[in-house]
Amino acid sequence: MSQPGIPASSGAPTGLQAQNGAASASGSPYTNGPVQNALMSSQVSVSQGYNSQLPGSYPHLIPAKTLNPVSEQSNYGGSQSVSPLSNYQGPGQTLYRPPVASNPMTSSIRSGPVPQMPLPTSQNPAATPMPSGSFLPGTNLPPPLNWQYNYPSQTNHCPRASSQPTMSGNTNLTGHQYVSSGDTSLQNNFMKSGVPSNTNNGSMVVHNSYDEIEGGGFLATPQLTNKNPTMSRSVGYSYPSLPPGYQNTPPPSTTGMPLSSLNYPSGPQAFTQTPLGANHLTASMSGLSLHPEGLRVINLLQERNMLPSTPLKPPVPNLHEDIQKLNCNPELFRCTLTSIPQTQALLNKAKLPLGLLLHPFKDLVQLPVVTSSTIVRCRSCRTYINPFVSFLDQRRWKCNLCYRVNDVPEEFMYNPLTRVYGEPHRRPEVQNATIEFMAPSEYMLRPPQPPVYLFVFDVSHNAVETGYLNSVCQSLLDNLDLLPGNTRTKIGFITFDSTIHFYSLQEGLSQPQMLIVSDIEDVFIPMPENLLVNLNESKELVQDLLKSLPQMFTKTLETQSALGPALQAAFKLMSPTGGRMSVFQTQLPTLGVGALKPREEPNQRSSAKDIHLTPSTDFYKKLALDCSGQQVAVDLFLLSGQYSDLASLGCISRYSAGSVYYYPSYHHQHNPVQVQKLHKELQRYLTRKIGFEAVMRIRCTKGLSIHTFHGNFFVRSTDLLSLPNVNPDAGYAVQMSVEESLTDTQLVSFQSALLYTSSKGERRIRVHTLCLPVVSTLNEVFLGADVQAISGLLANMAVDRSVTASLSDARDALVNAVIDSLSAYRSSVLSNQQPGLMVPFSLRLFPLFVLALLKQKSFQTGTNARLDERIFAMCQVKNQPLVYLMLTTHPSLYRVDSLSDEGAININDRTIPQPPILQLSVEKLSRDGAFLMDAGSVLMLWVGKNCGQNFLSQVLGVQNYALIPQTMTDLPELDTPESARTIAFISWLREQRPFYPVLYVIRDESPMKANFLQYMVEDRTESALSYYEFLLHIQQQVNK
């Protein structure tokens, strides 16, 4: 490496410039980074450590800016810039980081007024009085030559040493440090010297600067926080909003290593990529040695208990630690293969699907939001700048998707977090894989639309009979003030039976006025305005209407339903603005356009042949595309006892990016469970975050291409998904292929960018970036397989297959997916052909999950599942995020009659017990226990016949087994520790998901017991194999 060998005592300004020149001139793009980096830090140390007493020397730097502005400025960055926070709870590498006395000094500097470049002169005086402070940066001095990997990494004692505030100690110290520390620990040390000052700065920066500088909001409060504790735990990496209290008390141990690696002063993260080339091997080696079981080959026929007792964790991509730390949260963005095969041939050989599973609009507890006049993007492929780009030097960055070299714009040189100029690599955009931008006006085709909500109610006789209007109107009344929106929120109502009724809610009317349009052949809007009204201005009228609506149609005898015309009318009403249309339908539409005919044949339900999974008309699809074009999304609530042809109706939501809710046999009296479910889900539906007029683009590194999309949206052009509405509960999946070989790259990245209008009328872009390694051998591909993601993607593909071909085709395809990949593994990876079913550790649950998919409602055969239910299950497969899809496919089973606080987690002062997950086999059940099954949308508590009296009385609140009511959907809140634990556990499970799982308490003779047993996927049913039989079948095929 071209280290200019800075003499530690070199005179600052001149030496500096010379070095800068060397820096910019030195090296190839790849190696440039670290060198430059080292230089920077050395400069820092030079200038600050030795020249701080010479205030006069600094003014040179200002004029110098024109010549070599970046690096000059960055000197300051080197020492000060450590960004304030990161409450990253990493593996706590304890650094004995004493709160260094030098802090006040730096913070005072930081509060300096000049935003674009902190005045050097102001810094000097500050530095002068405090030798300790000035020496601190000096510790950054990296070893001139072999600073990279020559020393065994050894960490902690140096920082301690470095806090000795003596000038003389300084030189010793640096020497010491550099001898003892290896690469990462070196960075660590930077940190240690920097952090204390930082943390203090943090508060200053956070509070004073950013808003003035960039127009506010960097720190912006966490967007729509989710109460979910697990999420909050997992999303720990966003730094901007740190409670002010934190900064005064730097906890020495909790923010150890990760903190430093996120923020080490002059080792920009971009540079960590550079070591990757060299480090790749070692990193991967260490990764493997850390997880020896990851390399194991498992004979599934011999080892039976493969299911882990804690929820399965997604595999960690085999990346350099520093990159992995910045990588996107797997809950948001996940790839089926965490090691991307180099060529399509290799991918074909592995027989595993390559694809991404996304949950881009998930509620996040902390989300960095950047307000900036320019959003830095690659000039050729329009990729947003992200943590995985490489900085060739201070002024240029190389796109990680198309490899184009781009300039860093002037604004980007300034880091608002640390208020330091010249550190583009430490901007929040480059430190966060998930980030949100406030979009400037270039990102708007029209002024951001107001939130518009239109409700379309079926009020035919059948609908009134179910009594749903009551509960929906009540929910709406309750949540009217909670509807996401602002003063511009608009709301409207339409009801329909064989005619269409509009409601004029004009301000000043004493009561809502109903307008009936009976010409359903040619629908028109009876009056141009006052049908969609401003919610705030006409709130009383809206409330009046909601109160009277349920009573208005109680006597109706109209049985026909003109859904098609009503949708057309609603579309016409909304098309000028766009927005969300919520349609409640209770029967098959029978009148006008879009009328459907019943086509389910009940006695053929169980066979896989001849069932109607395809829509019978293209009316709903066409209308959905029209809606999509006008930014209208349609959410369908189907509350129907009979067949309603969800396959056709569902298209209206599917292509307009809406969602489908299905409540079979809804009735306000006969089916209280569904009523409760509707109530809870409506509450979530009405109050959840919403994004309007959204588009999402998924980009990937050159060489990869997306060929199939799954989810509710319309693919407008090759990689642009049109999402009239986006909601936080929707997941998406895409399939990819390797178009060009990736031999000359070691990393590939994927970026999803979601541009939407928030309910407050702001245009925002949420960007997620995922980075994965490329591998060249089949074995590595298998080692990196993410079995949950693979199963999820296969389920999506199987839904497509059942629609385009047939259900039995789809089932065969699922089985073949297992057989093909395992035989590929057997023939290409395993050298010695052992008997049995050998699988890589990463795929040990693959056969189980596929078997579970085969028994899932979407794909099962032999049961009397209603067609609509099956299609709803398929809609869910397509629209649910992976986590929930996996839960519905392979539920978690817990034994809950003996919950204890052992291993419990603590969230907000609640102790939540964590019972182990059991295998889904009757073998695991016992009559003297109680078992809770968490199947995503439903929770079932099965109580065994001989269940302990204790559980019955302390948790269920009944005296004996016979007294458990036939339908029990709630646990009583008893004043016993057992009850408290059980309820805490169940509510914890419920809080983790956006929908409301109903709890059923099941006795031996309950009708629900069959449902419960149906989820026992490892067991044999009359039409499906048991897990062991399935394994044998696969083994037979694999060994053929």
Place this chain on the structure above:
Amino acid sequence: METVVFVFSLLDCCALIFLSVYFIITLSDLECDYINARSCCSKLNKWVIPEVVGHTIITVLMLISLHWFIFLLNLPVATWNIYRLIMVPSGNMGVFDPTEIHNRGQLKSHMKEAMIKLGFHLLCFFMYLYSPGLDLPVAEAREPLSKTPYTTDPHFEDGGTLVTCERDSEMAK
């Protein structure tokens, strides 16, 4: 009679060639994001039936005029066209469905299909053109044409231009 059949086939074939080219252009526009899936598919679906009809007419015409070879050549393509039209699922918006076209490589297979058809129609075009049924003045017309290249010597012409160039430069001086 024979001549009429072939002249008609020739014209029809021309139309089909243009149609294939139009399909290819529109699909590649979609590929390059110049138009969106919706408008692309509605444009193309409009021409699916004319294409089928046009091709079926040729096939039938060849059958009734007893040109067995040409008939058999056209038959598979015509059958495929009709089959494709019939097999459109009830919920789709035509052969080209905007919601499906970006999935499972459909765009590519449509493109491939259009390319193959273009090749096929070109082949047919020349076959009709030079078929014995069509003793058009084509062959005769070629003869006088064939002499034209010799009337002017290209070499000579080149030299001529050279000279003028020199003159020009002299003039400039």
